Amino acid sequence: MSTNTVQRRPGGRSAAVLNSIKVAVEELVREKGRERVTIPMVAERAGVNPTSVYRRWGDLQTMINDIATYRLDPARPIPETGSLKADLTAWANEIVDHYRNPTNAALLRGGAASAGLTESDCTRNRRAEAGMMVERYGATSPVTPDEVLDQLVAPIIYRVIFLPWTLDDSTASNLVDRLFSGR
Amino acid sequence: MSTNTVQRRPGGRSAAVLNSIKVAVEELVREKGRERVTIPMVAERAGVNPTSVYRRWGDLQTMINDIATYRLDPARPIPETGSLKADLTAWANEIVDHYRNPTNAALLRGGAASAGLTESDCTRNRRAEAGMMVERYGATSPVTPDEVLDQLVAPIIYRVIFLPWTLDDSTASNLVDRLFSGR
DNA sequence: CTCCTAAAGCAACTGTGTTTGCGTTAGAGA
DNA sequence: TCTCTAACGCAAACACAGTTGCTTTAGGAG
Secondary structure, eight states: OOOOSOOOOOSHHHHHHHHHHHHHHHHHHHHHOGGGOOHHHHHHHHTSOHHHHHHHHSSHHHHHHHHOTTSOOTTSOOOOOSOHHHHHHHHHHHHHHHHHSHHHHHHHHHHHHTOSSSOOHHHHHHHHHHHHHHHHTGGGOSSOHHHHIIIIIHHHHHHHHHOGGGOOTTHHHHHHHHHHTTO | OOOOSOOOOOSHHHHHHHHHHHHHHHHHHHHHOGGGOOHHHHHHHHTOOHHHHHHHHSSHHHHHHHHOTTSOOTTSOOOOOSOHHHHHHHHHHHHHHHHHSHHHHHHHHHHHHTOSSSOOHHHHHHHHHHHHHHHHTGGGOSSOHHHHIIIIIHHHHHHHHHOGGGOOTTHHHHHHHHHHTTO
């Protein structure tokens, strides 16, 4: 061997196993909620030996975080329409659409259970994105980043967690309208 | 026996056991978060046999929901000052104060994990209380119950779950001010 | 095609949460 | 005080998540 790197084997069987596990995790999280999913359960649904899962990821938390490529991409482009109101509407619609997917909603609820000690990815990223959009318009902006969090992000996340059936196509624009009303 | 009702024994020992379990649950939920608490753990801290806990409640979810009498009492009086704004401010302050207690916050996060399928106590009660206050002022009310949920309850609950360190004495009144601004 | 070994499978074992049968303690009415 | 039995304690059995050593399968390089 001419290199000192470990040989990997991402092809064939490993890929098939990975894919069936991913499907099983999505199904089970959606069906039962993240808290009621176990590794043996995932392995059985995937038609795979539990040992394989333990060897690859070690624990359920690590596995789900790694499998969950369906979370909101932190590197995705932030809407830039030239109007703050339109930017916020488009951005809020992305968030609503993302969490109308039951799997994503279940993952958010699971994350909420262990939140509160440190700022989670969810809140930190949303806060950063809100700040970015508002600051584009500088002192002329009628709203602050904190107001965006309190009156736009918070209602959406609250509904995702406790009242997911109230989310619809007009939720985001309604909230933005109220945020800008009287300003 | 002249009655066909089962004899209960709420006094003495049973009350002592119940109380020591209640204390143990509060401590452990605050220390570890609801998700990392188990029944044997509670029983040991309480100096009680785990069997007693299983026999009384069956499972941890039921036990915590039952023990948690420190949650906001649904029968407590709703503020009635004569002004909707003042009512809402007082009411929101109660909620903030309640959830600034780390035990209550941890219980809310735990509840969030299993929410989303049915409307939880938390959301149903808040919605009912908001409706009650707003309806007192009928058609003259500048805000709707849904607006109260979106712009007052949701920001508070969002902060409790994800940003508990941002809750302070002025949080409630700031939110109410923004809710009424421009109306 | 052949060799090497990454990665999966298998099975036995451990630790811990949960159930169950039975004996003991102690609250409440007679 | 006496009796009845609800509620607790105890210990053995059970269920299942997670671990470990070994074997088997199959991807990739030569």
